Amino acid sequence: MIGFMLILRRELRLAWRGGTDAVIAVVFFVLAAVLFPFGVGTDPGMLPRIGGGIIWVVALLAAMLSLERMFAGDHEDGSLDLLYLSPVPLGTLALAKAAAHWLTTGVLLLVAAPVLALLYNLPGEAIGALAASMLLGTPVLSLVGGIGAALTLGARRGGVLLALLILPLYIPVLIFGAGAIDGAVAERPIGPQLMVMGGFLLAALALAPWATAAALRQAIE
Amino acid sequence: MQGLTTHNLACIRGERAVFAGLDLAVKPGRAMLLSGSNGSGKSSLLRVLAGLLPAADGRIAWEGEDVAGDPDAHRARTAYVGHADPLKPSLTASENLEFWGRLYGLKPEVETALHQFSIAGLADVPARYLSAGQKRRVNLARLAVGQNSRAGPMLWLLDEPATGLDPGAVSMLANTILAHLSNDGVAIVSTHGGRLDELLEGKADHFCISARGT
Numbered sequence: 001m002i003g004f005m006l007i008l009r010r011e012l013r014l015a016w017r018g019g020t021d022a023v024i025a026v027v028f029f030v031l032a033a034v035l036f037p038f039g040v041g042t043d044p045g046m047l048p049r050i051g052g053g054i055i056w057v058v059a060l061l062a063a064m065l066s067l068e069r070m071f072a073g074d075h076e077d078g079s080l081d082l083l084y085l086s087p088v089p090l091g092t093l094a095l096a097k098a099a100a101h102w103l104t105t106g107v108l109l110l111v112a113a114p115v116l117a118l119l120y121n122l123p124g125e126a127i128g129a130l131a132a133s134m135l136l137g138t139p140v141l142s143l144v145g146g147i148g149a150a151l152t153l154g155a156r157r158g159g160v161l162l163a164l165l166i167l168p169l170y171i172p173v174l175i176f177g178a179g180a181i182d183g184a185v186a187e188r189p190i191g192p193q194l195m196v197m198g199g200f201l202l203a204a205l206a207l208a209p210w211a212t213a214a215a216l217r218q219a220i221e
Numbered sequence: 222m223q224g225l226t227t228h229n230l231a232c233i234r235g236e237r238a239v240f241a242g243l244d245l246a247v248k249p250g251r252a253m254l255l256s257g258s259n260g261s262g263k264s265s266l267l268r269v270l271a272g273l274l275p276a277a278d279g280r281i282a283w284e285g286e287d288v289a290g291d292p293d294a295h296r297a298r299t300a301y302v303g304h305a306d307p308l309k310p311s312l313t314a315s316e317n318l319e320f321w322g323r324l325y326g327l328k329p330e331v332e333t334a335l336h337q338f339s340i341a342g343l344a345d346v347p348a349r350y351l352s353a354g355q356k357r358r359v360n361l362a363r364l365a366v367g368q369n370s371r372a373g374p375m376l377w378l379l380d381e382p383a384t385g386l387d388p389g390a391v392s393m394l395a396n397t398i399l400a401h402l403s404n405d406g407v408a409i410v411s412t413h414g415g416r417l418d419e420l421l422e423g424k425a426d427h428f429c430i431s432a433r434g435t
Contacts, residue, residue: 002323003324006320006323006324007324010309010312010320013311013312013316014309014311014312017311017312018310018311073309074307076305077305077306077307077308077309078303078304078305078306078307079307079309081271081273081301081303081307082301082307082321082324083324084273085271085272085273085296085299085301086296086324086325087293087296087297087324087325087326088324220273221273221274221275
């Protein structure tokens with residue numbers, strides 16, 4: 001636990017002092033979401049129907065922007081070797097890194113999403129569903145993204161490879177996240193979608209650090 | 222008094238045998254200076270000894286016990302300095318050192334450690350503003366953090382630690398290593414000759430590693 005907190009605190013300090021990644025991710029999120037109505041039209045009846053899906057697609061693309069750097073800096077400057085040799089297990093490192101990624105990216109997306117929801121004329125219930133689904137879904141993006149970030153460490157065109165590896169794994173989160181918002185718009189119960197997303201989060205919490213640790217071990221060796 | 226020993230140690234990277242059949246013995250209170258041409262396997266040997274690379278064959282023992290039996294204990298006794306300096310540019314020298322000290326469960330007396338390498342005045346300077354030599358000194362001060370703590374690492378694996386250091390800093394490094402050896406520590410240091418070798422003379426054995434062999 002001490003190791004987790006030490007790494008998390010360092011990551012947050014690094015993000016606060018030097019990180020533009022989080023700002024870029026949020027700016028991309030807002031800009032991309034704002035662009036869609038220019039392309040598909042501004043029919044007030046259509047925007048609430050497609051808004052949830054668009055916000056979710058853009059959110060997972062935005063979350064991916066900063067994933068490539070999750071372990072790359074530590075790999076380049078030799079920190080990863082020392083982290084591996086430390087008493088802190090690699091799984092704890094992976095969890096702390098994913099937590100830092102979520103706090104510096106996912107939380108900001110979570111805060112910006114309701115504003116975009118207003119832009120898409122989503123009703124109040126749908127905004128609540130959007131917030132709840134993103135609260136459950138964005139940590140999954142960080143945890144699963146960590147696996148991809150570790151697998152592509154040191155690879156040429158790692159960013160592209162990361163997208164190819166991770167985007168298919170994001171599809172279930174997208175389906176149930178957007179489904180919850182659609183359900184709210186259509187005034188259907190959204191409990192089942194949110195419960196499935198909670199299940200994704202629990203599964204990611206249990207499995208992703210372990211998988212990330214295995215990929216990191218491979219990268220170190 | 223067995224220290225670190227290896228028996229028939231081999232390392233393969235890709236399809237290439239980096240070294241094989243390597244037998245080493247470094248007693249407590251002694252250093253081993255590894256020399257050899259570029260690509261001869263010095264860094265790979267240090268990484269294998271640290272547990273960062275798996276050995277393709279052979280055995281590494283500490284005080285006669287196979288380290289594979291308790292890798293956590295081996296990691297706890299090992300301090301590793303690689304080619305790169307693991308400093309985050311936006312953190313100050315003392316913040317960088319304190320992080321590593323705490324992560325390794327040591328009581329990080331950062332000021333003392335920085336003073337040991339004559340960089341106490343840089344404690345609050347972000348690492349991005351340090352020269353390559355100053356960064357190296359901060360990295361090496363990690364050793365002093367462990368040295369000044371009880372139960373600090375007993376096995377030091379140093380990969381060309383004098384790179385980028387001026388003669389004064391090399392003397393500080395040599396003094397730090399000698400102090401470690403006087404506490405019955407073990408140091409394995411890869412070098413390309415020079416002042417560090419001279420300063421450790423008398424406390425060190427030499428081992429020349431040749432490409433694809435011993």
